[in-house]
Amino acid sequence: MKNELLKGDDLANMYKYAIIGFGGLGKKHLMNLVKLQSERGDFCLSAICGTTLEQAQKGVELNLGTVDVSSFDFSSCNFYDDYKDMFKKEKLDFVLSVLPTYLHEEVAVYALNEGVHVFSEKPMALSVESCQRMIEAAKANKKHLMIGQCLRFHPAYAKLKQYIDSLCYGKVRYATFERNSQMPLWTWNNWILDSDKSGGCILDMHIHDVDLINWFFGMPDSITGHMGNSKISRESISSTYHYDNFAVDTRADWSLPQTYPFKAICRVDFDEASVVVENDTLYVYKDNETFSEAFDPEEAFVYELKAFIEQVIDSKECDITSPESVSDSVNMALKEIQAAQKGEDVVM
């Protein structure tokens, strides 16, 4: 798809954005933004930071599939290797920060202080204090900050959330969440395998389930955890979240063999049905009936970006996510680590 709208006077009326961090997910976000851009016609890419034109043009293989950027015309895009330099030279309305996790806070706070709206990837940050500083910077500058906990925008999980909130199958009796993958070996300088930089499997991959648990059920009363560190630090976690009338068991492991396919499954048992989301398909099991619905996994990524763009350009509130709520998810994940390290329940 070409960037035809980027010529002449049109450009002056466009909202301009930059992508900071153009690895696997940065490229994926660009291709999804191109779809939204062609539907709306009121925003365009001005700059990319953290890569060269030559590297930018290359496609990338992820556990989420191949990202092919060869149809994108980068001729109107400026490239930078230093984000501070980029902010000096570009007039931007919003940025996508798709950086290794240890840079999330630094870059989000800098961009917000520059008066720019920020979409920042998950996990929000490596500590609750960092999350708090990001929230404060957004408030102080009156700018939007959205964190890419994309599963809140996945239609299968959105449907499950409706079942929970509406009580249409009765109350929740129990839930279980599992997310496993081969060891991730595809990131820049293998930053993801260093748990000081990524938070390990718990803050990087398991955070998706933690955020769903937080979104579905809120804060638990207490958490028990057991962490694995045999191949690499913080490679796996098994935990139980204790709520008033039910428990939620979780398991995540990213140290499985390279041939092991990425798999995510969750089951919520209600009084009158059990509902499973396995990868991108939702299954409902009742005593005398079962049905399923498959969804396009790309929709979660498109819908979260759409919600962010609508906040920024249309001033449309988003009631699906907030930085405060996502910060609670980071807190919950860190409490799992604490529970595992202490070998005892941590009360929230």
Ligand SMILES: NC(=O)c1ccc[n+]([C@@H]2O[C@H](COP(=O)([O-])OP(=O)(O)OC[C@H]3O[C@@H](n4cnc5c(N)ncnc54)[C@H](O)[C@@H]3O)[C@@H](O)[C@H]2O)c1
């Ligand atoms: N929502 C999801 O499902 C999902 C999936 C994958 C990744 N992510 C998140 O996205 C973020 C990026 O992950 P990724 O897989 O794209 O990683 P990656 O290693 O593929 O890409 C990171 C990019 O950042 C660049 N970079 C490093 N330091 C930089 C700096 N100072 N300035 C500019 N660029 C810099 C690197 O060159 C690299 O291109 C992580 O926080 C990760 O957790 C989310």
